[in-house]
Amino acid sequence: MGMMKHLMVRSRRRSLWMMHFCLGGCNGCSIEIMAALTPMYDLERFGILNTGNPKHTDVLLVGGSVNHRNRRTLKNLIDQIPAPRLIVAVGTCALTGGIFNEAYNIIGGANRVVDVDVYVPGCPPKPEAVIDGILSGLDKFEQ
Amino acid sequence: MVSTMPYLVLTSILLPPFAALISAGLSGRRPRASVSIFTGAVLIALAPFLAFAGSFSFSTEGRPIPWNLLIHWADFLLLAVVLIVAVRLKSILGSVFIAIQLLVLLGLEIFWGEALASDPVLASSAVARVTALVVNIVGGLILIYSPGYIHRHFADPDTGKERFFFFFLLLFPGAMNGLVFSNHLLWLLFFWEVTTVCSFALIAVDRTEEAVASALKALWMTMLGGVALVSGIVLVHHYGGFLRLDQITAAPASGPVLLGVGLLCFAGLTKAAQVPFQGWLIDAMVAPAPVSALLHSSTMVKAGVYLILILSPAFAGTFLASGLALIGAMSFLAMGVVAVSQRHGKRILAYSTVLNLGMIIVCAALGTAAATAAAILLIVFHAVSKALLFLTVGTAAQATGSSELDGLRGLFRTMPLTSVLMALGLLTLLLPPFGLMIGKWLALQSAAGRPLVIALLAVGTAFHLMLYARWAGDLLWGRAAEKAGQAEKLPPGARLSMMALAALAVGLVPLVPTFLVHPSFFGFPGGGVDASVFAGAYPGILIFGALLCAAAGFAAVVLRRLPPAVFRTPYCCGAEAKVDGQAGFKGPMNVFEPARFSDYHLAGSFGNQKIVFWLNAAAVIVMVVVAAGISATG
Amino acid sequence: MTVSVIPVGPQHPVFLEPFQLKLVVEDEVVSEALPRFGYVHRGLEALVVSKDFRQMTRVAERICGICSAIHGMTYCRAIEKLLGITPPPRAQMLRLVWSELHRMHSHLLWLGLFAEAMGFESLFMQIFRIRETVMDILEQTTGNRVIISVNVIGGVRRDLDAEGADGIRRALKKVAGDLERIRPVLVDDYSVRKRTEEKGILAKERAYELGAVGPVLRASGISQDIRRTGYGAYGELDFEPVVESGGDCQARCKVRYRELFQSMDLIRSGLDRLSDGEIQTKSKEKPEGEILVRSEQPRGEVVYYIRADGSKHLQRLRIRTPTFANMAALMDLLPGLDLADVPLVTLSLDPCIACTER
Amino acid sequence: MNLAKLWVPAAAVIAAPVFGGLIAGIDRKISARLQGRYGPPILQPFYDLYKLFGKDPLAVNRWQPFFAAMYLFGAAASVAWLALGGDLLVLFFLTTFTVGFLVLGASCVPSPFSRAGAGRELLQALVYEPVLILVFAAIFQQTGRWDAAGVWRQGGVLLAQTPLLYLCLFLVLVIKLRKSPFDFSASPHAHQELVRGVLTEYSGPFLAMVELGHWYETALLLMICALFWSSVPGSAILVAATVAGLIFVDNLFPRLTWRWMMARIWLPLPGLALLNLIWLMV
Incomplete structure (x- = not known):
């Protein structure tokens, strides 16, 4: 049993299917997440695969700040991600609302809607930072 | 006994x-x-x-009752009555064909009279x-x-x-x-005409304009078959001296007798609604569900393939057999093509009947032991499955007011039993280990030596998945509403017969080799079927079936225990919403859009009426070529 | 009920950004398309009330990550005009260099996404590899990859030394070589042509009527490029807008592909003509008055309207982005398309929702 | 049927997913290298699968996981059937069973993507099913045997007489394994208009079952390929070459549309197969 569990933790750490959802932001974080998939950074060597479907997702990368319309969408998406899951807020907007925090339509960072596991700062964070953020959240799967 | x-x-x-x-x-x-x-x-x-x-x-x-005389006069009487009806309904083709039959019958009576008795x-x-x-x-x-x-x-x-x-x-x-x-062929003719008349009456039972038009179409097409049947009898009798089926099938026919046999088969083709006569059976689905079930599954159309199958020893290996195989394979493929573009449940079933009959006719034409076994299996299992389907579709249509595929979608929510039986019926048409699949398997095996036939069958077979699988999936759309079971009130007779048909469709499978096509029960034309037809594969299919039951049961038990929290809305890109228990999404202007998805009907390419025209033309050409071929060789 | 309704978005793998397209399809042919916006709306034009006009430069840069440098430059140009100052020539030329680098990074991103929308995974990867060279230049010369924040009111924030300029030249040579290598696949391949040729044709007249801008308009055969108005340092350089006549996805792809080379030419000649001197003109004034400024973004013409009353805060900031102008064309193109071509055609207009919704 | 030989299908049922998973791993690695990336470890598909089994089950309704289980059962049963040396035509119907339940599982949910994926899967089946039948008919034509065991024992290089058929079979493989240019029903890559097509609504262990079923299908098709050069080294070469071909084709093409497939592949494919069949008979 212990061995099976060990193997499960190992598998979870090595196989992360990700989805990114861009909330209200400048889109720069999405671009950098995209770039992280490509030859220079190659997320797939860590077993991280881009799926784009919440039902297949282990890691949700949220970029941008929450507004009144996309809040519902984010909730819907989170509801369809099976546990155990990792939620990573990427970029300043997703952390705090960023430069737009004072705008009338902005509620704030992603943590206003979901429990965020890892925060990746930067405007936008570099692909290395995104990778580092995801990988540093892996310990969540130990439990 | x-x-x-x-x-x-x-x-x-x-x-x-x-x-x-x-x-x-x-x-x-x-x-x-x-x-x-x-x-x-x-x-x-x-x-x-x-x-x-x-x-x-x-x-x-030596019987006290003059049976032969009775049958003859009854035939005349019947035809005369139908002629009057046809004339009153202004069906020109129907009247003409009936009149021809009457004349030919009269001629038979006048020229041969007493000689027509044969025991x-x-x-x-x-x-x-x-x-x-x-x-x-x-x-x-x-x-x-x-x-x-x-x-x-x-x-x-x-x-x-x-x-x-x-x-x-x-x-x-x-x-x-x-x-x-x-x-006796004249007895056969009489009963043949009775089934024609019954189907005519039953299709017209609603007396709507559409129903009467469909009934008249059925009448003229099957009466054309009647003309062929009578003419075939005349030829067979005049040139071969045969009046009984056992005489005809005793030896391979040739010359004019073969032409007579060909005419008998032609009658079978009209009755079995093969191209170019598929029209009447398709239109006949306007009738109430039990009528469709009866016409399509067990009676009317089976008469056609029965006749061809029973005549198969008479034409085995001839030009006629090749022609019939081609017609059957063409029907098999073409009806699949056309059916894909349909949206009406009963219509799809009607096309599916024609294509299955096409395959039976191919088997009859191939005439080998395995092919005959295939034909028998197809007749039996097709009847059971198709009756089940027509009855369930009828039941559903009565409850929901629609037998369109789009209307039947998500039937499981309100009518769990009917929808599951319908889905089962659809799967028995398609998947192993059910009977129709065994029939198709043997048929394909028998046709392997004829490239054109097997190519037509192969392309046609692929359509079945498209016809039935998506329909079955559609039915089970969504989750059963609470108290759906109580809401689905079926008359006891209906429930009983649907369940019985479903049980037959599934339960007959293990009986196939030992029972349904075993030589000890039925000695078959064409040398008889022995176990070698099923060699190896059949026990395997049974084991597969048993394992399937076990796996399905196990999965069902495990999945029954899934807690309600497991069930989530389907993915709609984050815009998911639910209104009145119906899944959907919030669309532009914040308007709720219920989930809607219609199947691919490819009406533009496959549903084209031109296909039907060319198909009918091709079938007529094949028939003419076969007739000419037989005449030439004779 | 013979039709299907397909929601594409707000979260859909094909689009990086959240917006929704409700597609009504029959046998996968679109009969009706309706968009829904608002998922990225931040209301940042209203931020002028809480941020002063210098801070607004940073907000303007964050309207959109892909057009960031040009947004910042356009905003700065507008304020500079209100202030009545002119940036030094060196700053003007540096703005041009970074704008064109940004255009390259945007076009390369687009080419990659376009390949991915066709399901051409390997081409996507190759293009993104080429793109990384451009990203490296941006990082080396400005310190950031996407939001480079080089523009300030009155000039630029960073200078470029000779070594940096040589670095750019070397990198561009590599990019040009790499781009030449993918040309046969991107433009001539049978299967790629099958997916792109005659898909989503926007006729010349229709493009004009619908007010399309940028590469979309140029792919329909209309030679229009705001850079030709000669703002900034563009007046010093000689170039012709890239025009294709097909009006289909392939034409739009070709326009952007050729514009990459055009941008490289502009950068090279810009670097060659780089004059010595200051990089910033200082001013302590507050802006006052009304101004309308246009620039050519990677997606087309962007229009900034600013009204200021001489205080620290602007009175009004209004931006018309190119994607907004092209949206009408998109809605015109979608009906009649195959579902499989919807992502491709939508992407071929290079929609930038973050710009559009602000 | 010899009961003592039941260990063969049992072993095949265990080995096939390992084989299928390895093929998937190698595919991902080589594809990554072709795209200039380092790529995941070869064992990556197994990590993925095991992880999926450990995730929370989510479903839309009870039918969906049931059909997933049936799909897996069908795929495993087909492999067992072929390993047993069973009748090839029956094997064809078993593949119908497999894909049928995949389609059922995808179409029993009110999700436009899954439903459209099911529709496309059916169109694919329309294209490849006739070819499978004709391939089996040709094998019978050549060897006189319907049972796979007999065909294998007969030995010989079937490929020599059936190059066109093998080409058709290769295209079937491309379609069946959802490789470009035919990866439109359940693309392994993201950025598809139908999200993941037929797989969209599966998640966690149910997705794992479907994935496992797909590995069985991969193994099955490669086993059918192996019949064309029925000797151990020969079939190994053939299978390796075929897999390599698949990976290259996958990386060389964008995704085309099913309309293109129906227009350009649907009838030419059985036509080509028929041509080869007639050639065999002459």
Whole structure:
């Protein structure tokens, strides 16, 4: 049993299917997440695969700040991600609302809607930072 | 046992008309329903005896009743009555074909007269007994199903429509029993005409313009078959001196006799609604569900393939056989193509009937032991599955008001039992280890040596998945509403017959080699079927079936225990919303859009009427070439 | 009920950004398309009330990550005009260099996404590899990859030394070589042509009527490029707008592909003509008045309207982005398309929702 | 059927997913290298699968996971059937069973993507099913045997007489394994208009079952390929070459549309197969 569990933790750490959802932001974080998939950074060597479907997702990368319309969408998406899951807020907007925090339509960072596991700062964070953020959240799967 | 056989057969032929007369004399729904259910039950009880009690024959010689004379005059009378009806309904083609038949029959009577007696008039060949088994069991179940349906169908019990309906519905199985046990060709002709008339009456039962038009279409097409049948009899009798089926099938025919056999087969093609005569059967689905079930599954169309199958020793290996195989394979492919573009459930089933009959005709034409076994299996299992489907679709249509595929979507929510039975029916048409698949397997195997035929069959087979699988999936859309079971109130007769048909469709499978096509029960034309046909594969299929049951049961038990929290809305890109328990999404302007998805019908390419035209033209060309070929070689 | 309704978005793998397209399809042919916006709306034009006009430069850069540098430059140009100052020539030329680098990074991103929308995974990867060279230049010369924040009111924030300029030249040579290598696949391959040729044709007249801008308009055969108005340092350089006549996805792809080379030419000649001197003109004034400024973004013409009353805060900031102008064309193109071509055609207009919704 | 030989299908049922998973791993690695990336470890598909089994089950309704289980059962049963040396035509119907339940599972949910994926899966089946039948008919034509065991024992290089058929079979493989240019029903890559097509609504262990079923299907098709050069080294070479071909084709093409497939592949494919069949008979 212990061995099976060990193997499960190992598998979870090595196989992360990700989805990114861009909330209200400048889109720069999405671009950098995209770039992280490509030859220079190659997320797939860590077993991280881009799926784009919440039902297949282990890691949700949220970029941008929450507004009144996309809040519902984010909730819907989170509801369809099976546990155990990792939620990573990427970029300043997703952390705090960023430069737009004072705008009338902005509620704030992603943590206003979901429990965020890892925060990746930067405007936008570099692909290395995104990778580092995801990988540093892996310990969540130990439990 | 053997001594009682003639009485059993006569009962099976005479009880239905007798019951029909009684029900016509009765007033009130309940008594008529009782007669129908009782007749159905008796036929079902009779069926195993008819099938397994061994061979029998019935001769007219020395009987107190002049049977031959009776049949002849009854035939004249019948045709005369229908002629009057056809003329009154202004059906030119119908009237002409009936008139021709009358004239030819008259000619037969005048020229040959007394010589037309030939015994035994009734006999039971192997194919006949299997067909009788199907006719009586499936037909009986449909009789049991009918009252519940028809009482809802006709709002007013006293318009006479219901009386009319039950009269012909009850008459039908009797005519079919007569047809399959006929050995004498003129007897066969008589029963053949009775089934034609019954189907004509039953299609028209609603008396709507569409129903009458469809009935008249059926009438002229099948009456054209009647003309071919009569002419075939004349040829066969004049050149071969044959008047009985056992004489014709004793040896391969040639020359004009083969042409006569060809005409008989042509009659079979019209009855089995093969191209270019598919039109009447497709339109016939306007009739109430029990009628469609009866026409499509057990009776009318099976008469056509029965005739071709039983004649197969007479044309084995000839040019005619190749022609028939081609026509059958063309029907098989083309009807699949056309059916894909349809949206109407009953229409799809109608096309599917034609294509299955096409495959049976291919088997009959191939004539090998395996092919014959395939034909038998296809006849049996197709009848059961198709009856189940027509009955469930009818039930659903009555409850929901629609038999369009789009209307049946998500039926599981409101009618769990009906929808599951319907889905099962669809899967039995398609998947292993069910009977139709075994039939298709043997058919494909037999056709392997003929590249064109197997190519047509191969391309056609692929359409079946598209026809049935998506439909079955559609039915089970969504989750069962609470108390759906109570809401789905079915009449007991309907529930019983649908369940019985489903049980047959599944439960007959293990009986195939030992029972349905085993030589010890039915010696087959073409040398008989032995176990080698199934060598190796069949036990494997059974093991597969057993494992399937085990796996399905296990999965069902495990999945039953899934807690409700497991169920989530389907993915709609984060815009998911639910209104009144219906899944969907919030669209532009914040408007709720319920989930809607219609199947791919490819109406633009496959549903094109031009395809049908060219197809009919091709079929006519094949027929002309075959006729010319036979004449030339003769 | 013979039709299907398909929601594409707000979260859909094909689009990086959240917006919704409700597609009504029959046998996968679109008969009706309706968009829904608002998922990225931040209301940042209203931020002028809480941020002063210098801070607004940073907000303007964050309207959109892909057009960031040009947004910042356009905003700065508008304020500079209100202030009545002119940036030094060196700053103007550096703005041009970074704008064109940004255009390259945007076009390369687009080419990659376009390949991915066709399901051409390997081409997507190759293009993104080429793109990384451009990203490296941006990082080396400005310190950031996407939001480079080089523009300030009155000039630029960073200078470029000779070594940096040589670095850019070397990198561009590599990019040009790499781009030449993918040309046969991107433009001539049978299967790619099958997916892109005659898909989503926007006729010349229709493009004009619908007010399309940028590469979309140029792919329909209309030669229009705001850079030709000669703002900034563009007046010093000689170039012709890239025009294709097909009006289909392939034409739009070709326009952007050729514009990459055009941008490289502009950068090279810009670097060659880089004059010595200051990189910033200082001013302590507050802006006052009304101004309308246009620039050519990677997606087309962007229009900034600013009204200021001489205080620290602007009175009004209004931006018309190119994607907004092209949206009408998109809605015109979608009906009649195959579902499989919807992502491709939508992407071929290079929609930038973050710009559009602000 | 010899009961003592039941260990063969049992072993095949265990080995096939390992084989299928390895093929998937190698495919991902080589594809990554072709795209200039380092790529995941070869064992990555197994990590993925095991992880999926450990995730929370989510479903839309009870039918969906049931059909997933049936799909897996069908795929495993087909492999067992072929390993047993069973009848090839029956094997064809078993593959119908498999894909049928995949389609059922995808179409029993009110999700436009899954439903459209099911529709496309059916169109694919329309294209490859005739070819499978004709391939089996040709094998019978050549060897006189319907049973796979007999065909294998017969030995010989079937490929020599059936190059066109093998080409058709290769295209079937491309379609069946959802490789470009035919990866439109359940693309393994993201950025598809139908999200993941037929797989969209599956998640966690149910997705794992479907994935496992797909590995069985991969193994099955490669086993059919192996019949064309029925000797151990020969079939190994053939299978390796075929897999390599698949990976290259996958990376060389964008995704085309099913309309293109129906227009350009649907009838030419059985036509080509028929041509080869007639050639065999002459």
